[in-house]
Amino acid sequence: xxxxxxxxxxxxxxxxxxxxxxxxxxxxxxxxxxxxxxxxxxxxxxxxxxxxxxxxxxxxxxxxxxxxxxxxxxxxxxxxxxxxxxxxxxxxxxxxxxxxxxxxxxxxxxxxxxxxxxxxxxxxxxxxxxxxxxxxxxxxxxxxxxxxxxxxxxxxxxxxxxxxxxxxxxxxxxxxxxxxxxxxxxxxxxxxxxxxxxxxxxxxxxxxxxxxxxxxxxxxxxxxxxxxxxxxxxxxxxxxxxxxxxxxxxxxxxxxxxxxxxxxxxxxxxxxxxxxxxxxxxxxxxxxxxxxxxxxxxxxxxxxxxxxxxxxxxxxxxxxxxxxxxxxxxxxxxxxxxxxxxxxxxxxxxxxxxxxxxxxxxxxxxxxxxxxxxxxxxxxxxxxxxxxxxxxxxxxxxxxxxxxxxxxxxxxxxxxxxxxxxxxxxxxxx
Numbered sequence: 001x002x003x004x005x006x007x008x009x010x011x012x013x014x015x016x017x018x019x020x021x022x023x024x025x026x027x028x029x030x031x032x033x034x035x036x037x038x039x040x041x042x043x044x045x046x047x048x049x050x051x052x053x054x055x056x057x058x059x060x061x062x063x064x065x066x067x068x069x070x071x072x073x074x075x076x077x078x079x080x081x082x083x084x085x086x087x088x089x090x091x092x093x094x095x096x097x098x099x100x101x102x103x104x105x106x107x108x109x110x111x112x113x114x115x116x117x118x119x120x121x122x123x124x125x126x127x128x129x130x131x132x133x134x135x136x137x138x139x140x141x142x143x144x145x146x147x148x149x150x151x152x153x154x155x156x157x158x159x160x161x162x163x164x165x166x167x168x169x170x171x172x173x174x175x176x177x178x179x180x181x182x183x184x185x186x187x188x189x190x191x192x193x194x195x196x197x198x199x200x201x202x203x204x205x206x207x208x209x210x211x212x213x214x215x216x217x218x219x220x221x222x223x224x225x226x227x228x229x230x231x232x233x234x235x236x237x238x239x240x241x242x243x244x245x246x247x248x249x250x251x252x253x254x255x256x257x258x259x260x261x262x263x264x265x266x267x268x269x270x271x272x273x274x275x276x277x278x279x280x281x282x283x284x285x286x287x288x289x290x291x292x293x294x295x296x297x298x299x300x301x302x303x304x305x306x307x308x309x310x311x312x313x314x315x316x317x318x319x320x321x322x323x324x325x326x327x328x329x330x331x332x333x334x335x336x337x338x339x340x341x342x343x344x345x346x347x348x349x350x351x352x353x354x355x356x357x358x359x360x361x362x363x364x365x366x367x368x369x370x371x372x373x374x375x376x377x378x379x380x381x382x383x384x385x386x387x388x389x390x391x392x393x394x395x396x397x398x399x400x401x402x403x404x405x406x407x408x409x410x411x412x413x414x415x416x417x418x419x420x421x422x423x424x425x426x427x428x429x430x
Contacts (some may be wrong), residue, residue: 006085006309012335014088017411020402027419027428034087035068036060038134039080042108042126047116054123055079055109058131060140061087061102064421065095067138068104069359071145071174072156074123078107078146086145089330090359093352095414097391099363104140106131112147124152128159135160137170137370143362144174154179170369173362182365184380185358190224191381192357193328194232195388196349197302200324203396214238214300214322216245216292217307218258218267221328221355225304226254234302240295242307244268247288247298296320305332312337320346327351342405350407352414353395360387 011032018028038058045051057080060068070090073083083105091103108127112120134140144153157172157179169180177183184191201208213234215226218241226236235251243266246252260270268289271277277289296303296316303322305311309331312320317337325341325348327333333341333348341348361384368374375383399409422428 005081006331007081007088009331009335010085010088010092013407013411014415016408017415020404020408020412021416021419023415023419024428027422030422030428031062031415031418034059034061034084035063036134037080037084038131040130042123042130044119044122044126046119056107056127056130057083057109058104058106058134058140058142059084059087060104060134062091062418063102064418064425064427065091066100066102067136068140069094069101069143069362070104070106071143072106072108072127072148072152073145074108074110074112074120074147074152076109076111078109083107086330089352091418092411092414093356093359094363095417096352096395096410097356097360097387098417099360099387101141101359101363101366104142105145106142107145120152121155124148124155125159128156129163132160132163135171137168137366141170141362141366142172143359150174150176150181170366173365173369175365180365180369180374182361182368182380183375183377184384185361185365186220187224187228188361188380188384189221189328189355189358190228192360192384192388193221193225193304193326193349193354194228195357195385196354196392197229197324197326199389199392199396200347200349209233211235211301212237212251212299213302213304214247214295214298215304215306216240216295216311217305217329218245218261219306221358222304222306223254223258225306225326225328226252227258230254237300238290238295238298239267240290240292240307241267242292245290245292245295246270247290247295248286250286298322302326305329308332310334312341314340317341318344320344323347325349327354330355338405338407348405348407349392350410353391353406353410356391357384357388360384 041053042056043053087103087105094101153172153175175181213236215222230236238247264270297319299321302324304326306328312333314336317340395409399406
């Protein structure tokens, strides 16, 4: 059986929401189709003189609510279908939290781990030259994504400004602070997820000091969400990165684990070398080495997938013991898994709500760039918190009223907002 692509999953969720709202087939088709797809090849000269080419993409999915918005990823598996799915999800995400932006996504099909810093800069500048006529502060605003960084955003902004001949920092978000980036952007995805979780825990009447958390993915979002929750009193019992993870019933201090990962290169390398593990050290620290699959099935209260898509599937959903799943990754749960989790009464806080703190603070960055007036981190968080609280409350209330899942409620709320904007523009018919 062929596995669903992320875009198939988007279409499944979209059709269910559209039918619930009574959309016509024409309206559904419009929401299934990107406004614009830019697909070409970029060419760079490597440090050794070799000329290489890479596939480069930008998908502008829907701008009924505002300029296209979405990240750029440098990844060897970044193909057009993946980018299309992520662009569609961005449109939904912005509509869920009510920021006046649309959905876009970009990428280069390249493994940045095999490139030097100067070669990565060349890729970034080549992407900017290719896309310069398609992006802009009022048109399409890219941002960092998988394996792209504030520094890469700085290169893209600089190249774009060379082409247009004037300063335009709002063309890119996720920039270094020195070039107009926003305070709080680095932690925004995790912090937004924490705000959503706070509301849920409050509604459920649970004591956070009694809740055990497992985090799959120890990159930016995973590290920060683990750190923030640990500081709030949650017990972080499992952590993993791309190579595997660690479990301890006693719990971890994520900051200490982060420092050890920096030293040893991966979480498992803290205890193991070349597949040989220090059993004595593991016993003393009361730690077990686990796989990512084992982390998904860990006996915990809250599971936070913060890595890649399709991690929770039909084949492993029934083994999940967590009662709450907070999706910080994009598309970590398939529709088939959603059905299983719903039957088990597992509460899944969907990615389009749980990780929307990132795009919300990107919106704040864009606003600050437009007005050339910048906010402190506390001001950013003061603005982020009510947006995440209110968005969660709206989704929760719809889910309760219609007896549907939080994902169904989020999609229903979002596509209704997008379609309302399209109807007002007269763009809901062929």
